Amino acid sequence: MNGSKETQDLPVPDWRVLVVGGASGMGKTGVSRALARRYGVPVVEVDDLVEALLAVTRPEHLPEIHYWRTHPEAEHEAPESVVVRQIAIAEALAPAVAAVVANHVGTDTPVILEGDYVLPAPQGPQVRSVFLHEDDEAQVTSNYLHREPEAGPQHDRARGSVLYGRWLAEQAREVGVPVLAPRPWADLPGRVVEAVERVTST
Template sequence: MNERDWRVLLLGGASGTGKSRVSYPLARRYRVPIVEVDDLVLAVQRMTTPDQQPLVHYWDTHPDAAGLPVSRVVELQVAVAEALRPALEAVIGNHLETGTPVVIEGDYLLPALAAQDSFAGRPADGRVRAVFLHEPDAGQLVANYRHREPHEGEQHSRAQVSARYGDWLAARAAELGIPVVTARPWATTLRRVCALLDAPDGRTGTRG
């Protein structure tokens, strides 16, 4: 089994950047389970109402929101991520308490969350690592969506939002010293992520 110095690995990045492509082989490499943030979102939505958690339900209660200006959609994306932060802190804190390793991946992981010193009262003590994938080219994201969801057609607006949100995530991660890995070339993405994780300090060097 590959050695690791982390208990919880957060793999963040905007939609369409290849997180699933990396997260599953990454989990197999380190022989740990994986949690998708989208599943947590569904659980929170099922157990709450739009009145109780308006931001968590926002995209369902505002089906026309995708037509808003790109900057506004990105602001809402960040706001939803902040609303989900307590749930993510609880999950991370539980894994720190039980000592159970896990890879957590999703669009709603924020660099500020990854940089916390404690989670639900449990000290991180260097046991939480994070990597953010970044694809700045909206045209490439359109192609990614076309390959992944051919029945949805050309998703240009979604790609523009993802590119802008990805730029925001990458900038915030770099400010906090959290590694940012360019999604391409895909053939080496996993290797580059693992190289960062296998380094003595994954916060050293912010671009891969």
């Protein structure tokens, strides 16, 4: 089948996996969906990968992945402690994320992979990455309030997100992955495309 004209008119990505990383509340999901519409490719959320692992493993198998469920009180720890835990979870999840990436490269099926627990890695011709980071805690608090108004202002969560985001941004810059500010929201998808294309041309 040749597909619809609408599908044929979509730009063809020269990557097979586009990683959109960053801490929670940075705008990853929104921009990933916009990019998915632009390229006509699906989005894989790392949160779904976490849920799958939680369903088929026990805490003794993957204690870091199960940590929030086995230690619900930990969510109320100081933001700095939460960040240490988030990093540990991301590192434990890294082999599973790498397997998903390798599968899409190997099967030649383009996908956008987004999530909090994706660690920055050096880019290649088939895998491109962009990390989002908002360093304004008040803005991240506002983002959470807009997304989850029933929870009220989540100041500690926003603080932890900014701290984790700073760590991710540092790791990204060390391996040459572009780090973008989410705002202004309106042109974020275009800025992601430009950043990815800039990597291609260098």
